Amino acid sequence: MKIDELARKPGPWLRGGGPMSDIVISSRIRLARNIAGYPFLSKVSDEQRTEVVNLIRRRVDGEGVGRKWRYVDLERVDELDRQVLVERHLISRQLVDARGARGVSFAKDESASVMVNEEDHLRIQVVRSGVQLEDIWEEINRLDDRLEEGIDYAFHPRYGYLTACPTNVGTGIRVSVMLHLPALKLTGEIEKFFRAAKDMHLAIRGLFGEGTEATGDFFQISNQVTLGRTEEEVIDAFKHDVIPRIIKYETQERKRLVKERPLALDDRVWRSYGALRNARTISSEETMLHLSHLRMGINLGRIKDVDLTTVNELFLITQPAHLQKLNGSRLNGEQRSAIRAELIRRRLGGH
Amino acid sequence: MKIDELARKPGPWLRGGGPMSDIVISSRIRLARNIAGYPFLSKVSDEQRTEVVNLIRRRVDGEGVGRKWRYVDLERVDELDRQVLVERHLISRQLVDARGARGVSFAKDESASVMVNEEDHLRIQVVRSGVQLEDIWEEINRLDDRLEEGIDYAFHPRYGYLTACPTNVGTGIRVSVMLHLPALKLTGEIEKFFRAAKDMHLAIRGLFGEGTEATGDFFQISNQVTLGRTEEEVIDAFKHDVIPRIIKYETQERKRLVKERPLALDDRVWRSYGALRNARTISSEETMLHLSHLRMGINLGRIKDVDLTTVNELFLITQPAHLQKLNGSRLNGEQRSAIRAELIRRRLGGH
Numbered sequence: 181m182k183i184d185e186l187a188r189k190p191g192p193w194l195r196g197g198g199p200m201s202d203i204v205i206s207s208r209i210r211l212a213r214n215i216a217g218y219p220f221l222s223k224v225s226d227e228q229r230t231e232v233v234n235l236i237r238r239r240v241d242g243e244g245v246g247r248k249w250r251y252v253d254l255e256r257v258d259e260l261d262r263q264v265l266v267e268r269h270l271i272s273r274q275l276v277d278a279r280g281a282r283g284v285s286f287a288k289d290e291s292a293s294v295m296v297n298e299e300d301h302l303r304i305q306v307v308r309s310g311v312q313l314e315d316i317w318e319e320i321n322r323l324d325d326r327l328e329e330g331i332d333y334a335f336h337p338r339y340g341y342l343t344a345c346p347t348n349v350g351t352g353i354r355v356s357v358m359l360h361l362p363a364l365k366l367t368g369e370i371e372k373f374f375r376a377a378k379d380m381h382l383a384i385r386g387l388f389g390e391g392t393e394a395t396g397d398f399f400q401i402s403n404q405v406t407l408g409r410t411e412e413e414v415i416d417a418f419k420h421d422v423i424p425r426i427i428k429y430e431t432q433e434r435k436r437l438v439k440e441r442p443l444a445l446d447d448r449v450w451r452s453y454g455a456l457r458n459a460r461t462i463s464s465e466e467t468m469l470h471l472s473h474l475r476m477g478i479n480l481g482r483i484k485d486v487d488l489t490t491v492n493e494l495f496l497i498t499q500p501a502h503l504q505k506l507n508g509s510r511l512n513g514e515q516r517s518a519i520r521a522e523l524i525r526r527r528l529g530g531h
Numbered sequence: 532m533k534i535d536e537l538a539r540k541p542g543p544w545l546r547g548g549g550p551m552s553d554i555v556i557s558s559r560i561r562l563a564r565n566i567a568g569y570p571f572l573s574k575v576s577d578e579q580r581t582e583v584v585n586l587i588r589r590r591v592d593g594e595g596v597g598r599k600w601r602y603v604d605l606e607r608v609d610e611l612d613r614q615v616l617v618e619r620h621l622i623s624r625q626l627v628d629a630r631g632a633r634g635v636s637f638a639k640d641e642s643a644s645v646m647v648n649e650e651d652h653l654r655i656q657v658v659r660s661g662v663q664l665e666d667i668w669e670e671i672n673r674l675d676d677r678l679e680e681g682i683d684y685a686f687h688p689r690y691g692y693l694t695a696c697p698t699n700v701g702t703g704i705r706v707s708v709m710l711h712l713p714a715l716k717l718t719g720e721i722e723k724f725f726r727a728a729k730d731m732h733l734a735i736r737g738l739f740g741e742g743t744e745a746t747g748d749f750f751q752i753s754n755q756v757t758l759g760r761t762e763e764e765v766i767d768a769f770k771h772d773v774i775p776r777i778i779k780y781e782t783q784e785r786k787r788l789v790k791e792r793p794l795a796l797d798d799r800v801w802r803s804y805g806a807l808r809n810a811r812t813i814s815s816e817e818t819m820l821h822l823s824h825l826r827m828g829i830n831l832g833r834i835k836d837v838d839l840t841t842v843n844e845l846f847l848i849t850q851p852a853h854l855q856k857l858n859g860s861r862l863n864g865e866q867r868s869a870i871r872a873e874l875i876r877r878r879l880g881g882h
Contacts, residue, residue, distance in 0.1 A: 443869055447811035450882055454809030460798035518794055531801055 182250060183261040187497075187505035191268065191290030196492040198310020202479040203430050204423060205358040205398070206307050209316050209415070211324055212343045212352035213302040214334040220344040221278075221297055229297060230281040236296050239330040240285040246326065247292075253283045260510070263501035269307065274298055292323060299344050300352075302327070313355065313419050317411070339407070347404065351411045355418050356402030358387070359426060362476040363433035365397045366448065373429055377401055380422060396465075397472040401426075434480060449477030453486075457530030461517040467498045467524065490527055498524065533601060534612040538848075538856035542619065542641030547843040549661020553830040554781050555774060556709040556749070557658055560667050560766070562675055563694045563703035564653040565685040571695040572629075572648055580648060581632040587647050590681040591636040597677065598643075604634045611861070614852030620658065625649055643674060650695050651703075653678070664706065664770050668762070690758075698755065702762045706769050707753030709738070710777060713827040714784035716748045717799065724780055728752055731773060747816075748823040752777075785831060800828030804837075808881025812868040818849045818875065841878055849875065 193206060214220065215235060218228055240249050254262060254275060265271045271284045275298040282297035295303040304327070306320040334342040340350040348354070364370040377384055385400045401422070403414050437445045452473035455466075475491050477483040497506060498520050504511050507519055525531065544557060565571060566586060569579055591600050605613060605626060616622045622635045626649040637644035646654040655678070657671040685693040691701040699705070715721040728735055736751045752773070754765050788796045803824035806817075826842050828834035848857060849871050855862050858870055876882065 443811050447872075450809040450811060451806060453882070454805035455802060458801040458805030460794050460801060521798075531804070 183252070183257065183264050184505055186268070187264050187502050190493050190496050193289070193291050193307055193309045194268065194492060194496055195489055196309050197488075198308055198312055200423075200427060201310035203360055203427050204311045205360050206309055207311055207313050207316060207357045207418075208305060208307040208355070209313070209320050210303055210305040210354050210356075211320060212300040212341065212345075212348040212354075213304065213324070213327075213331075214342055214344070215301045216332040216334045218301065218334075221299065221301070222344065226280060232301050233281045233283060233296050235331060236294065236302060236327075237283075237285065239327055240294060248288050249285045250288065251283055251285045253281075254278075255281065255283075260501050260504060264505055267496065267499040267501050271295055272298060272303075292319065294327075300348070302331075311357075311419075311423055313415050313423075317415055321411075346407075350407035351409070351414070353411050353414055354402050355414050356400050357418065357423060357426075359399045359401065359430075360397060360472065360475060361399060361426075361430050362397040362472050363437050364430050366437065366445075367433050369429070369433055373426070376425070380417075381405060382422065396468050397476075398468075434476070438480060445480070446477075446482055449473050449480075449482050453477065453483060453528075456524050457528050459521045459524070461514075462521045462524070463517055464499060464520070467520060468495070471495055471498075486528060494524060494527060534603070534608060534615050535856055537619070538615050538853050541844050541847050544640070544642050544658055544660045545619065545843060545847055547660050547839055549659055549663055551774075551778060552661035554711060554778050555662045556711050557660055558662055558664050558667060558708045558769075559656060559658040559706070560664070560671050561654055561656040561705050561707075562671060563651040563692065563699040563705075564655065564675070564678075564682075565693055565695070566652045567683040567685045569652065569685075572650065572652070573695065577631060583652050584632045584634060584647050586682060587645065587653060587678075588634075588636065590678055591645060598638050600636045600638055602634055602636045604632075605629075606632060606634075611852050611855060615856055618847065618850040618852050622646055623649060623654075643670065645678075651699070653682075662708070662770075662774055664766050664774075668766055672762075697758075701758035702760070702765070704762045704765055705753050706765050707751050708769065708774060708777075710750045710752065710781075711748060711823065711826060712750060712777075712781050713748040713823050714788055715781050717788065717796075718784050720780070720784055724777070727776070731768075732756060733773065747819050748827075749819075785827070789831060796831070797828075797833055800824050800831075800833050804828065804834060804879075807875050808879050810872045810875070812865075813872045813875070814868055815850060815871070818871060819846070822846055822849075837879060845875060845878060 196205070198206070215232060218224060218232055221229070224232070237251055241251060252261070252265065262271070262276045265284065266273055266276060268290060270286050270290060270293050272295065275282060275284065275295050278298060280297070284293055284295050286293035291308055292306045295305070304320060304324060306316045306323065308316055336342055341352040343349050343352050361370060361373070364373055374384060381404050382401045383404050385402070387398045387400065403417070452470035456470045456474065471491055471494055474483065474486065475488065478486055478488055478491065496502060500516055503516055503520055503523070506523070511519060547556070549557070566583060569575060569583055572580070575583070588602055592602060603616065613622070613627045616635065617624055617627060619641060621637050621641060621644050623646065626633060626635065626646050629649060631648070633648035635644055635646050642659055643657045646656070655671060655675055657667045657674065659667055687693055692703040694700050694703050712721060712724070715724055725735060732755050733752045734755050736753070738749045738751065754768070803821035807821045807825065822842055822845055825834065825837065826839065829837055829839055829842065847853060851867055854867055854871055854874070857874070862870060
């Protein structure tokens with residue numbers, strides 16, 4: 181039961197602790213690639229779909245790319261296992277919803293993964309805690325090269341890498357950062373940030389990327405256009421413009437809260453802490469909201485008796501699939517809410 | 532500064548502890564009386580109004596009724612002092628809103644009071660914690676007799692005591708009980724109780740009697756008709772029918788909650804406890820709500836580290852006027868909410 185083991189502990193990057201991770205939870209780069217000689221997935225036959233899987237698995241499993249990888253065949257695991265992978269950000273909901281031969285290879289530390297037959301034949305992803313775009317770029321570039329040594333990518337000398345969706349043609353790169361912006365949300369300044377992001381041609385999404393709504397205090401922002409810009413240009417824009425700007429906005433609002441509205445801030449933070457330590461039944465949405473406030477409280481030094489690692493771990497393991505894996509049995513919504521509340525109280529030393 | 536001292540501690544009956552006080556917070560009897568030879572207050576002259584005050588004060592202060600009484604001249608104290616008296620249930624809002632010479636005499640332990648020139652010349656009241664109607668009746672009867680020895684009451688051989696409002700004519704008695712019905716409220720069964728009360732010709736009001744809405748988990752119920760029934764009949768109906776029925780309803784719902792929905796019950800109770808121990812700013816309405824849940828939690832043995840005396844005291848001192856008296860200065864709403872939260876956290880050992 182590989183996935184049962186997986187669910188039991190947070191992977192290294194999920195534990196947090198990267199640079200600036202009080203605001204930028206994680207950075208991620210993904211590359212979209214397809215194999216030459218095979219049609220895009222919308223036109224592929226079942227046999228070809230399976231051939232694509234085998235081709236990629238041979239290349240990754242054969243240690244052709246270094247490190248130890250594990251492959252999960254999405255057709256052979258159940259809904260709960262798939263959901264665990266989504267909750268860990270190892271696969272997208274789209275890969276779950278897709279049909280036929282498909283899966284994911286991921287490095288043991290979960291910082292790198294290759295989704296097979298999602299929207300493109302390959303979706304290569306590297307993710308790390310906090311702001312680490314340069315390291316990520318170096319790693320994903322190397323990984324991409326090693327893969328390419330054994331796989332013939334669909335590439336056009338003029339357009340670049342060919343992808344199923346035109347928005348990815350060219351470099352096939354998407355850079356994204358997962359943000360925790362509780363102060364901008366609390367003061368209502370988040371709207372300004374949304375407008376600024378739009379002006380910079382950035383997409384704003386929810387915690388699980390494409391197709392998920394930006395709710396609560398967590399936002400994923402990513403570049404929208406790939407054609408006509410080099411990978412370095414996209415990354416540089418994030419590194420020198422997008423990320424510093426967001427950090428400045430949120431830091432400014434946090435300082436303003438501490439200075440001008442410390443009571444409102446503490447009220448928010450401590451009430452959430454109180455709710456987590458006392459609730460007997462709690463939904464994942466409410467948990468997320470309170471953990472977000474608690475996280476802000478710890479980052480601003482208002483709460484000192486909980487550490488961030490505990491909060492990061494709770495974010496992960498209170499999600500529905502993880503909760504059921506940890507509990508060892510299927511649970512309905514009502515049961516989950518009770519078990520979730522108990523788990524949180526135990527971890528936070530509640531009543 | 533008599534009233535400053537008063538505000539600093541809860542009077543004996545406000546500390547609770549009477550029989551059945553987990554459900555019946557207090558019982559009260561009041562008698563409406565007028566002085567013969569003086570018009571009702573709607574027609575009285577300023578001079579007569581003052582004469583009425585003097586007549587009653589002479590009778591009460593002269594120890595004509597036993598015990599030590601203190602008189603507060605409502606014209607000579609400020610709005611905050613008046614509000615303290617309302618919050619302690621020593622006077623009604625109507626007495627505050629009335630005009631001209633008026634006041635209240637009350638016994639040192641606050642269990643007996645005589646409002647002068649409220650709706651009638653005299654409103655005699657005796658109140659005790661829990662269910663104690665017999666003792667109250669005995670006491671108020673004696674008090675009424677002692678007053679009558681020195682005051683000539685307006686009395687008609689056929690109609691009985693004459694009062695400003697026809698609903699009080701006859702015995703002038705109103706029996707009321709203050710109820711804490713959190714379980715009936717939580718399960719929604721309170722509506723049934725309302726209907727039953729209506730069938731029994733009872734009025735349901737809020738925490739501060741006439742003109743206040745029944746909100747939260749606290750309700751005051753009282754008889755509506757006085758004419759054609761003796762005092763003993765009215766009291767007997769409460770003692771043998773109304774009160775036992777309410778206690779049965781609420782007890783039943785509490786037992787059902789403990790047995791069938793312990794999680795929902797504990798969630799409610801502990802979240803409220805958590806909010807009280809963690810909030811940095813809290814309104815009186817929210818305080819009342821959480822204290823109500825906490826009170827239920829203690830009474831049902833779900834919370835063991837707080838005692839009822841603390842909760843009863845918090846009900847009293849977190850009210851706006853008491854809070855300002857305790858703080859020693861006038862506070863606006865925002866300041867009150869912050870001071871209130873701090874006070875509660877200190878008393879409940881919160882964070």
